[in-house]
Amino acid sequence: xxxxxxxxxxxxxxxxxxxxxxxxxxxxxxxxxxxxxxxxxxxxxxxxxxxxxxxxxxxxxxxxxxxxxxxxxxxxxxxxxxxxxxxxxxxxxxxxxxxxxxxxxxxxxxxxxxxxxxxxxxxxxxxxxxxxxxxxxxxxxxxxxxxxxxxxxxxxxxxxxxxxxxxxxxxxxxxxxxxxxxxxxxxxxxxxxxxxxxxxxxxxxxxxxxxxxxxxxxxxxxxxxxxxxxxxxxxxxxxxxxxxxxxxxxxx
DNA sequence: ATGGTAGACCTTCTA
Numbered sequence: 001x002x003x004x005x006x007x008x009x010x011x012x013x014x015x016x017x018x019x020x021x022x023x024x025x026x027x028x029x030x031x032x033x034x035x036x037x038x039x040x041x042x043x044x045x046x047x048x049x050x051x052x053x054x055x056x057x058x059x060x061x062x063x064x065x066x067x068x069x070x071x072x073x074x075x076x077x078x079x080x081x082x083x084x085x086x087x088x089x090x091x092x093x094x095x096x097x098x099x100x101x102x103x104x105x106x107x108x109x110x111x112x113x114x115x116x117x118x119x120x121x122x123x124x125x126x127x128x129x130x131x132x133x134x135x136x137x138x139x140x141x142x143x144x145x146x147x148x149x150x151x152x153x154x155x156x157x158x159x160x161x162x163x164x165x166x167x168x169x170x171x172x173x174x175x176x177x178x179x180x181x182x183x184x185x186x187x188x189x190x191x192x193x194x195x196x197x198x199x200x201x202x203x204x205x206x207x208x209x210x211x212x213x214x215x216x217x218x219x220x221x222x223x224x225x226x227x228x229x230x231x232x233x234x235x236x237x238x239x240x241x242x243x244x245x246x247x248x249x250x251x252x
Numbered sequence: 253a254t255g256g257t258a259g260a261c262c263t264t265c266t267a
Contacts, residue, residue, distance in 0.1 A: 027260085239257090
C-alpha cells in the first residue's frame with residue numbers, strides 16, 4: 001500500500017469514487033496512510049495486519065456499523081474482511097473482501113479457503129435478510145468460469161479454479177446476489193488481474209478474480225461495471241486493476 | 253521448460 005501510495009492517489013484523483021475497497025494493504029492500522037485519503041475527502045476504516053493481508057474501506061459519506069473480521073471462526077486472525085454502512089442519502093452496506101488464495105490445493109491453505117468461503121456465505125445470507133442495498137467487493141481469488149481466464153488448462157490445478165472453489169462462489173451468488181460485471185452486457189469477462197511474472201500483462205494472460213456482488217436492492221440501481229484495465233500498464237502498477245461499479249440514486 | 257516478479261521483512265513467505 002505505502003509502496004504504491006502515489007499510484008493509488010493518482011487513480012483516486014482521476015476516478016473520484018464515492019466508495020472504495022482496498023485489499024492487501026500489508027500494514028497495521030497505524031501505518032495506513034489515512035491522512036492522505038482524508039485530504040481527498042474520504043472517511044477511512046482500516047482492518048490492518050503486519051506484512052500480510054489487511055483491508056480498508058474509504059467513503060465520502062460517513063461510515064457506521066463498522067465490522068472488522070469475518071464472523072464464524074474465533075481463532076482466525078487474518079485481516080481479510082471489513083464491512084460498514086455507508087450513510088449516504090441512499091445508504092449502502094459495503095464489505096471489502098480479501099478471500100484466501102488457497103494454494104496449494106490439498107493442503108491446509110485450501111481447506112482454510114473453503115472454510116472462509118462457507119463463512120462468507122453465512123455472512124452474505126445474514127446481510128441479504130436485511131433487505132438493504134449491499135455490495136460485497138474485493139479480491140475473491142475465484143475464477144468463476146473458463147471464460148474468465150486466458151487459458152483454462154493452465155489454471156486446472158490452481159486453487160482459484162478448483163470445482164469446489166467455483167461451487168462455493170456460485171453458492172454465495174445463488175443466495176440472491178448479482179455479479180455486477182457479469183450483469184452488464186459489455187465485456188462481462190474482462191480480466192482484473194495479470195501476474196507480474198512471465199509477461200502475463202504483455203500477453204494478456206489475465207484472469208477475472210475481483211468481483212462485486214450486489215443484493216437485489218443494490219442491483220436494481222446498477223448502471224455499469226467495468227475494470228479499469230489501463231492502469232495495469234501504468235507506473236508502479238498493482239497486479240490487480242480497480243473494478244468500478246456505477247449505481248444510480250433511483251431504481252433503473 | 254515448474255521458469256518468472258513484487259512487497260514487506262528478518263534473509264523467507266505469500267501471492
